[in-house]
Amino acid sequence: MKVLVIGGGIGGLSTTIALRRQGFDVDVVERDPQWGVYGVGIIQPGNALRALDSLGLAEACVKSGAPIRGDRTWLADGETQVAAHEWPPLAPHLPPGNGLTRPKLHEILTSRTLESGADVRTGVTFSEIAPIDGHVDVAFTDGERRRYDLVIGADGLYSKVRERLFGPDVKPRYTGQICWRYNLPRIEGLEEIWMFFGPEGSAGFVPLGQDLMYILTIETPIPEWRARIEREGASNVYRRRLESFAGPVAEAREQITDDDAVVLRPIENIIVPAPWHRGPIVLIGDAAHGATPHCGQGAAQAIEDGIVLAEELAKDVPIAEALEAFTARRYERCRAIVEGSEMVGKWEQDHSVPIDPDATRHAVVMTASAPI
Numbered sequence: 001m002k003v004l005v006i007g008g009g010i011g012g013l014s015t016t017i018a019l020r021r022q023g024f025d026v027d028v029v030e031r032d033p034q035w036g037v038y039g040v041g042i043i044q045p046g047n048a049l050r051a052l053d054s055l056g057l058a059e060a061c062v063k064s065g066a067p068i069r070g071d072r073t074w075l076a077d078g079e080t081q082v083a084a085h086e087w088p089p090l091a092p093h094l095p096p097g098n099g100l101t102r103p104k105l106h107e108i109l110t111s112r113t114l115e116s117g118a119d120v121r122t123g124v125t126f127s128e129i130a131p132i133d134g135h136v137d138v139a140f141t142d143g144e145r146r147r148y149d150l151v152i153g154a155d156g157l158y159s160k161v162r163e164r165l166f167g168p169d170v171k172p173r174y175t176g177q178i179c180w181r182y183n184l185p186r187i188e189g190l191e192e193i194w195m196f197f198g199p200e201g202s203a204g205f206v207p208l209g210q211d212l213m214y215i216l217t218i219e220t221p222i223p224e225w226r227a228r229i230e231r232e233g234a235s236n237v238y239r240r241r242l243e244s245f246a247g248p249v250a251e252a253r254e255q256i257t258d259d260d261a262v263v264l265r266p267i268e269n270i271i272v273p274a275p276w277h278r279g280p281i282v283l284i285g286d287a288a289h290g291a292t293p294h295c296g297q298g299a300a301q302a303i304e305d306g307i308v309l310a311e312e313l314a315k316d317v318p319i320a321e322a323l324e325a326f327t328a329r330r331y332e333r334c335r336a337i338v339e340g341s342e343m344v345g346k347w348e349q350d351h352s353v354p355i356d357p358d359a360t361r362h363a364v365v366m367t368a369s370a371p372i
């Protein structure tokens with residue numbers, strides 16, 4: 001079977017590695033000629049490590065990162081603790097969770113993809129996709145034309161493959177919050193995620209390596225925030241947004257000084273209605289189900305998609321049957337994670353939303369910990 005993966009990010013590369021392990025012939029096209037990622041970090045909960053372990057990649061991630069053994073939450077005063085959880089390890093030889101920089105994860109995934117023998121072209125995307133008689137004829141922006149048995153849209157939240165299959169109205173929704181991130185020297189001994197709930201959002205720390213962590217802040221933006229950043233600089237505005245926090249966040253705040261190192265993203269999500277395929281073209285990862293970052297599950301779900309899709313295709317059943325089985329195994333789990341993560345964000349914006357944010361987050365973790 002000849003497969004095209006469109007998008008060389010976390011989901012596309014995990015899928016490529018999983019498919020190559022099953023012996024499929026895989027081409028990858030990645031739009032970015034540099035094939036790069038931005039600099040901050042990523043939380044890998046136990047189910048992400050379990051999935052990466054099945055691809056032979058978990059140990060490399062753990063070696064390049066820092067263990068996460070649980071999470072702890074305080075109010076913005078930095079003193080009133082409101083929750084603490086130890087994360088159960090999902091594999092005996094791995095820590096319960098891991099934090100590492102996105103460039104490190106990208107390096108692990110790209111080098112294993114290239115070693116796998118997949119044909120990767122960067123700076124290239126599709127210009128036409130035409131399903132014909134059980135095949136898909138694809139024209140590319142570099143002038144090539146190739147025929148495939150299966151095309152996988154792994155092109156992220158703003159997926160062009162999704163637009164081609166489901167139309168422009170099936171698109172991500174802005175949830176009303178933004179996320180700030182910035183790498184800092186690690187607080188000595190930090191082996192948990194520390195979160196602090198403030199009046200307008202939350203701030204916290206995630207270990208990323210022996211000497212590195214990042215601070216993240218999820219908040220409802222001030223009106224005109226883009227204009228203020230242009231006027232004052234991103235680091236200045238970020239520091240000001242942390243003024244309501246005391247304790248460790250207040251100490252860390254003073255180290256946020258480099259405008260170029262501030263990573264700021266709007267928080268959006270999507271759950272594409274099932275099934276996620278049309279003929280022999282299927283969506284995976286954020287293209288199909290992008291979760292807000294409140295439970296640190298987006299990338300984990302993209303990796304799991306790759307493993308499940310490769311398992312179903314390896315059963316040697318007709319492609320339509322394999323793709324139906326893929327969505328059937330993935331849809332409810334991803335929907336619960338997208339919706340649970342969104343509820344936490346809703347509560348952060350309006351504390352009268354009738355949920356317990358800690359219990360909601362824990363329910364998401366339990367859903368994600370179940371076998372795939």
Ligand SMILES: Cc1cc2nc3c(=O)[nH]c(=O)nc-3n(C[C@H](O)[C@H](O)[C@H](O)COP(=O)(O)OP(=O)(O)OC[C@H]3O[C@@H](n4cnc5c(N)ncnc54)[C@H](O)[C@@H]3O)c2cc1C
Nearest residue numbers: 007009010011031043125155156285286293297298299300
């Ligand atoms: C603020 C924030 C924090 C997050 N933190 C975490 C976390 O801690 N843990 C976690 O598990 N998840 C986290 N996530 C979610 C995670 O980043 C995503 O779920 C994950 O990156 C999805 O992987 P993907 O491969 O589907 O998409 P992407 O990682 O977006 O990859 C898509 C790839 O496709 C390429 N591409 C795009 N369009 C085209 C095209 N037309 N043709 C060819 N190539 C194309 C892109 O260049 C990119 O390389 C976070 C998300 C946000 C916004």
